[in-house]
Amino acid sequence: MAAKNGKPKVAIIGCGGIANGSHAPSLKRLQEEGACEVIACVDVNAAAAQRMADTFNIPRVFTDFHELLALDELDGVSVATPPFVHRDATVAALRAGKHVLCEKPMAMNVAEAKEMLAVARETGNILTIGHGGRFSAAAQAIHDRVEAGDLGEIYYGKAAALRKRGVPSRGVFTVKKLNGGGPLIDIGVHALDLTLWLMGSPRPVGVYGATYDKLAHRPGIAAQNSLFNWGPFDPQKYDVEDLCAGFVRFDNGATLFLETSWLINQPEAEVRRNEVYGTAGSASTNPFHILVDTGDGPKDVAPEVPSGRDGQQGNFLRFKRFLDCIEGRAEPLVKPEESLDVQRIIDALYQSGETGKLVEIGD
Numbered sequence: 588m589a590a591k592n593g594k595p596k597v598a599i600i601g602c603g604g605i606a607n608g609s610h611a612p613s614l615k616r617l618q619e620e621g622a623c624e625v626i627a628c629v630d631v632n633a634a635a636a637q638r639m640a641d642t643f644n645i646p647r648v649f650t651d652f653h654e655l656l657a658l659d660e661l662d663g664v665s666v667a668t669p670p671f672v673h674r675d676a677t678v679a680a681l682r683a684g685k686h687v688l689c690e691k692p693m694a695m696n697v698a699e700a701k702e703m704l705a706v707a708r709e710t711g712n713i714l715t716i717g718h719g720g721r722f723s724a725a726a727q728a729i730h731d732r733v734e735a736g737d738l739g740e741i742y743y744g745k746a747a748a749l750r751k752r753g754v755p756s757r758g759v760f761t762v763k764k765l766n767g768g769g770p771l772i773d774i775g776v777h778a779l780d781l782t783l784w785l786m787g788s789p790r791p792v793g794v795y796g797a798t799y800d801k802l803a804h805r806p807g808i809a810a811q812n813s814l815f816n817w818g819p820f821d822p823q824k825y826d827v828e829d830l831c832a833g834f835v836r837f838d839n840g841a842t843l844f845l846e847t848s849w850l851i852n853q854p855e856a857e858v859r860r861n862e863v864y865g866t867a868g869s870a871s872t873n874p875f876h877i878l879v880d881t882g883d884g885p886k887d888v889a890p891e892v893p894s895g896r897d898g899q900q901g902n903f904l905r906f907k908r909f910l911d912c913i914e915g916r917a918e919p920l921v922k923p924e925e926s927l928d929v930q931r932i933i934d935a936l937y938q939s940g941e942t943g944k945l946v947e948i949g950d
């Protein structure tokens with residue numbers, strides 16, 4: 588793998604919240620470090636594309652990603668559109684010979700995710716999903732310990748992504764047919780991805796879950812939506828769950844408990860936690876600890892890791908890794924096969940929530 592001509596030339600598809608908040612600033616920084624050239628950005632909303640191009644000094648602007656993908660010199664794209672576009676943009680880019688970093692969730696459903704994976708395999712181009720959480724210093728330290736076997740056999744995990752009042756009120760996040768679902772596919776996907784990876788990526792075989800829409804349509808709740816100053820959401824345009832709880836069983840006998848919500852009556856504004864439990868220890872990302880039992884009870888062996896902004900560099904490092912992959916210096920940290928498994932769990936949780944039945948996960 589290598590860039591076609593000198594430094595990797597990259598472009599951004601979708602110029603909304605996450606593109607302006609993470610994709611464009613990260614790639615601009617990497618460009619300043621000499622690691623890439625950002626040659627274009629695309630949005631169906633021409634004004635949004637032009638605004639981002641002006642802010643980050645991006646030379647070319649398109650409103651149709653097919654036109655962008657016709658550029659020979661382009662090596663890779665990041666896809667930062669809403670989920671209903673992920674499959675189409677990714678498949679078109681891979682088929683045009685480009686490498687792809689696609690935002691989470693991988694896709695709207697398993698069928699789309701499978702197609703994306705199949706085209707990545709067929710074309711040999713890179714496909715990775717943008718989970719920044721795996722790159723945090725705490726997650727890396729836990730993963731290293733699990734890989735080394737220091738926590739013994741990992742047989743239980745807990746994943747939480749819970750917000751008191753945190754519905755993304757811009758874009759299409761609350762519209763099932765455009766976003767694929769609510770908090771489960773939006774933030775539960777991060778919790779699942781990271782916890783599964785910390786558990787050693789076991790293969791999911793069955794799911795039992797429940798989804799609720801208990802708060803979103805209660806009078807007065809929309810106006811309380813305060814996280815990140817997002818402001819009120821529109822309950823009329825809200826047809827997704829507001830909470831999902833689920834239990835996942837893996838082929839190695841391990842299990843995982845997931846809870847995720849945009850609206851729950853809890854004290855904290857937001858809880859994000861990934862926990863793994865093994866026969867010789869346990870670990871949690873928040874509060875960060877790694878307990879190892881070497882014979883006289885579990886003791887914390889967690890290293891000092893940077894806190895605050897320095898500890899949260901995942902959203903930058905995912906782009907650095909993507910460029911390293913394009914240059915042939917690294918393999919994707921987030922493999923599309925792993926993201927397909929996360930998507931399988933999500934689809935099964937939605938199905939279980941609807942039917943009230945246990946759902947087996949096949950191929």
Ligand SMILES: NC(=O)c1ccc[n+]([C@@H]2O[C@H](COP(=O)([O-])OP(=O)(O)OC[C@H]3O[C@@H](n4cnc5c(N)ncnc54)[C@H](O)[C@@H]3O)[C@@H](O)[C@H]2O)c1
Nearest residue numbers: 601602603604605606630631632667668669670690691758
């Ligand atoms: N990794 C993270 O932590 C994180 C955080 C926020 C959002 N996201 C994900 O990023 C994606 C985008 O979220 P957002 O918050 O930026 O949404 P947004 O609504 O703010 O922006 C999406 C942009 O995509 C554009 N768009 C829609 N269809 C398009 C098309 N066919 N071609 C080109 N552009 C198109 C829209 O006009 C809009 O400007 C979602 O999948 C979301 O889940 C990830």
